[in-house]
Amino acid sequence: MPAGRPGPAAQSARRPPPLLPLLLLCVLGAPRAGSGAHTAVISPQDPTLLIGSSLQATCSVHGDPPGTTAEGLYWTLNGRRLPPELSRVLNASTLALALANLNGSRQQSGDNLVCHARDGSILAGSCLYVGLPPEKPFNISCWSKNMKDLTCRWTPGAHGETFLHTNYSLKYKLRWYGQDNTCEEYHTVGPHSCHIPKDLALFTPYEIWVEATNRLGSARSDVLTLDILDVVTTDPPPDVHVSRVGGLEDQLSVRWVSPPALKDFLFQAKYQIRYRVEDSVDWKVVDDVSNQTSCRLAGLKPGTVYFVQVRCNPFGIYGSKKAGIWSEWSHPTAASTPRSERPGPGGGACEPRGGEPSSGPVRRELKQFLGWLKKHAYCSNLSFRLYDQWRAWMQKSHKTRNQDEGILPSGRRGAARGPSR
Numbered sequence: 001m002p003a004g005r006p007g008p009a010a011q012s013a014r015r016p017p018p019l020l021p022l023l024l025l026c027v028l029g030a031p032r033a034g035s036g037a038h039t040a041v042i043s044p045q046d047p048t049l050l051i052g053s054s055l056q057a058t059c060s061v062h063g064d065p066p067g068t069t070a071e072g073l074y075w076t077l078n079g080r081r082l083p084p085e086l087s088r089v090l091n092a093s094t095l096a097l098a099l100a101n102l103n104g105s106r107q108q109s110g111d112n113l114v115c116h117a118r119d120g121s122i123l124a125g126s127c128l129y130v131g132l133p134p135e136k137p138f139n140i141s142c143w144s145k146n147m148k149d150l151t152c153r154w155t156p157g158a159h160g161e162t163f164l165h166t167n168y169s170l171k172y173k174l175r176w177y178g179q180d181n182t183c184e185e186y187h188t189v190g191p192h193s194c195h196i197p198k199d200l201a202l203f204t205p206y207e208i209w210v211e212a213t214n215r216l217g218s219a220r221s222d223v224l225t226l227d228i229l230d231v232v233t234t235d236p237p238p239d240v241h242v243s244r245v246g247g248l249e250d251q252l253s254v255r256w257v258s259p260p261a262l263k264d265f266l267f268q269a270k271y272q273i274r275y276r277v278e279d280s281v282d283w284k285v286v287d288d289v290s291n292q293t294s295c296r297l298a299g300l301k302p303g304t305v306y307f308v309q310v311r312c313n314p315f316g317i318y319g320s321k322k323a324g325i326w327s328e329w330s331h332p333t334a335a336s337t338p339r340s341e342r343p344g345p346g347g348g349a350c351e352p353r354g355g356e357p358s359s360g361p362v363r364r365e366l367k368q369f370l371g372w373l374k375k376h377a378y379c380s381n382l383s384f385r386l387y388d389q390w391r392a393w394m395q396k397s398h399k400t401r402n403q404d405e406g407i408l409p410s411g412r413r414g415a416a417r418g419p420s421r
Helices: 008-012 021-028 359-375 381-420
Strands: 040-043 048-050 055-061 074-077 087-091 094-099 111-116 122-131 138-143 150-155 167-174 193-196 206-214 217-220 224-226 241-244 252-255 268-277 284-286 294-297 305-315 333-336
Touching: 040 111, 055 122, 074 094, 138 206, 138 224, 150 167, 150 206, 167 193, 241 333, 252 305, 268 294
Parallel strands: 040 122, 048 122
Antiparallel strands: 040 055, 055 094, 074 111, 087 094, 111 122, 138 150, 150 193, 167 206, 206 217, 206 224, 241 252, 252 294, 268 284, 268 305, 305 333
8 A cells, every 4th residue: 555645444444523624734834833722743844755755754742731642642644544553652742653655745735744632633734745846848839919929838748747836937038138037927828828918029039948846846948949920820810701602502602801910010821711511520621722811612512501610820921931820710600501402313303315425424524523523622713713604504504405305305296196197
């Protein structure tokens, strides 16, 4: 059984009366000798130890109230009575405790080690801190949304958990001159993040690093060097609208507005769109949107609800050569394609007759074109015109074919009536 954690014997032993101070010793301060009602002292007070260490502690009473001796004392850790075999009486006023192979503290504020009198009253307490020194923080990433601020986040270490309260400080300075500065707005985008709201210089690199400290030591990350212009991002594009394209049952039109936060700066922007059907979690991404603020999605399923999102990547700000940072995706916007009015297979659709030689190649050509559309959503004006021309040609061809099919049976019926005259 790992020492420092009550085993089965302790769990089955008689537990002391539930006392609120047991849970508050390391938060409000452990009882100390000479503090009025408390007439004992634990040594060492508030020790800090590495995981796996051993602890030798003593509880010494001062004989007040009369009759209090080490014979009736016992220990609890975090409110649970420790097995008596872990303790031994050194003399009439001192009870010793031996804990081996300590586990990490259950709470970062320290574990409550308490010495009790025979009647369960608290004589003295100590906070026991068991953990690990901080590991080197890594994976620092930073971005700016208005070229005046900077937000950074990081990973606390390979394992992360130290079992002790660990303080992280984000430091930054101009690369070639200036003094160290400390970020003050923490936890802005997660537990390990910080926001610098203003007073940052442009066209000059910064050095950024993270320092971690706790009771057992400190660690410092590698230095990240960056220029604010190279890490500019933005909020997701606002006012995303998705609508139908007339009666075309396989298309939706997507429109949005450029990020207003960067409207006064010289930059380029590229966009991505992703969409999925209502009952699916798989997104299809459209990469070739370039710098347009509209796009037409094609090759969709008729009568289907789609969710659409857009994100932006501002790059080339004031000549920056970096690739830019993608924004978060916009909130999903839903729209549905029109239901198809054409009957499906087995619904009365006319198949081409074998005597119509041109229908086979036309059908194959249309099938190939539709197959291409299902694999590519397109967003260029040229593609719009090409697709519209193809749809107009298809509708005209379909109408002509239907007329021919209607005239032909009439001629055959007239030919059939001729011999009867």
